[in-house]
Amino acid sequence: EVHLVESGGGLVEPGGSLRLSCAASGFTFSSYWMHWVRQAPGKGLVWVSRINNDGSSTMYADSVKGRFTISRDNARNTVHLQMNNLGAEDTAVYYCARSLNGYSYFEYWGQGTLVPVSS
Amino acid sequence: DIQMTQSPSTLPASVGDGVTITCRASETISRWLAWYQQKPGKAPKLLIYQASSLQSGAPSRFSGSGSGTEFTLTIRSLQPDDFATYYCQQYERYPLTFGGGTKVEIK
Numbered sequence: 001e002v003h004l005v006e007s008g009g010g011l012v013e014p015g016g017s018l019r020l021s022c023a024a025s026g027f028t029f030s031s032y033w034m035h036w037v038r039q040a041p042g043k044g045l046v047w048v049s050r051i052n053n054d055g056s057s058t059m060y061a062d063s064v065k066g067r068f069t070i071s072r073d074n075a076r077n078t079v080h081l082q083m084n085n086l087g088a089e090d091t092a093v094y095y096c097a098r099s100l101n102g103y104s105y106f107e108y109w110g111q112g113t114l115v116p117v118s119s
Numbered sequence: 120d121i122q123m124t125q126s127p128s129t130l131p132a133s134v135g136d137g138v139t140i141t142c143r144a145s146e147t148i149s150r151w152l153a154w155y156q157q158k159p160g161k162a163p164k165l166l167i168y169q170a171s172s173l174q175s176g177a178p179s180r181f182s183g184s185g186s187g188t189e190f191t192l193t194i195r196s197l198q199p200d201d202f203a204t205y206y207c208q209q210y211e212r213y214p215l216t217f218g219g220g221t222k223v224e225i226k
Contacts (some may be wrong), residue, residue, distance in 0.1 A: 035215075044206065044217055044218070044219050044220045045155075045157075045163065045206055045208070045217040045220075046217065047214055047215040047216065047217070050213070050215075059213050059214075061214050062214070095162055095163075099210075103151075103168070103169075103210065104210040104213075104215055105153035105165065105168045105208060105210050106153070106155070106163070106165060106208075107165055107174070108165075109162035109163055109164070110162065111161075111162055112162055
């Protein structure tokens with residue numbers, strides 16, 4: 001059974017940094033693209049970033065480009081999101097999700113981790 | 120960016136009703152569209168991909184149709200478990216974008 005478990009969320013001050021992790025199990029991790037999607041409180045879903053199966057290609061939403069970095073460790077079945085220079089607009093639940101490589105819809109989602117940005 | 124517009128934003132309905140949600144893309148996306156169901160405090164769940172393909176495990180009362188710029192999600196005979204928020208998502212091109220959501224609520 002596919003499991004995605006996010007960790008690393010928590011309260012951070014404006015301008016601060018945080019690193020989210022997503023531990024995957026139940027499938028051959030190195031064969032799939034992985035994504036981060038976020039949802040601000042009471043709002044809709046927003047795609048954040050994507051990494052391909054071997055980590056050689058990444059993409060970002062304009063709103064996070066230059067501040068966030070997605071990476072993966074296929075030996076540890078983990079994907080990370082390094083978030084720098086956080087602002088109040090980054091407050092959200094962050095979900096990791098798996099897509100079927102070039103078909104970028106999200107077959108499986110983690111339970112999410114909350115990142116409040118506040119002083 | 121491709122804008123996705125859902126209507127209505129709220130849909131009051133009763134158990135047993137048939138309901139239809141519409142999703143319009145700002146430019147053609149062929150059939151590269153997915154639908155998700157989300158309940159409060161939970162992660163979204165994939166219902167439909169490629170506009171009309173039912174995800175394994177999703178109930179058969181859910182169906183999707185459309186191509187190009189206009190798509191629909193239909194729930195045949197609404198069940199108590201179906202009261203939730205539904206999102207469409209295009210995957211024709213990055214950045215991937217979602218519709219604003221349709222909340223199906225009890226009438």
